[in-house]
Amino acid sequence: MILPNKYTDLSKTLIWFGGIILNILGKKNLNIDKCYKKFFDIQKKYNQEISYEDYMKAIIYLYMIGAIEQDGEGGIYNVNFKSKSE
Template structure:
């Protein structure tokens, strides 16, 4: 599930969805619920991806991203992309 293979497509894998989440975060600070709403509008409701994660899997992917140092959290609980400078 972490890496795509013969049975798990890129859009179902943690690595693939992580890239979409990082693109959604961009260079802003954002809370988890706002990030989920923005991710839904951008990818799920617009049907840009065929198979989409549940909210539970979305949280697991955020934990995976935190453990891999892709994202970090502020004291206020906002998520920010570790690879970019934050504008706010």
């Protein structure tokens, strides 16, 4: 699911996934694979199976709206915290 409508469970949308990713990043830099591992572990707690493709769509969404940036070393970070250390 990409965008919610009135019949959609929000926990299956890119907006929800994006919020989880921003929470995982916090004030840290993480490479995309480490972030996915943490994302996957969180989703397991909620008994949801999220594909890597949907995870990457959420990463692209966050990048497009300016919520995350790349650090030049293969990592991503939450621009709201502007910290570039892991």
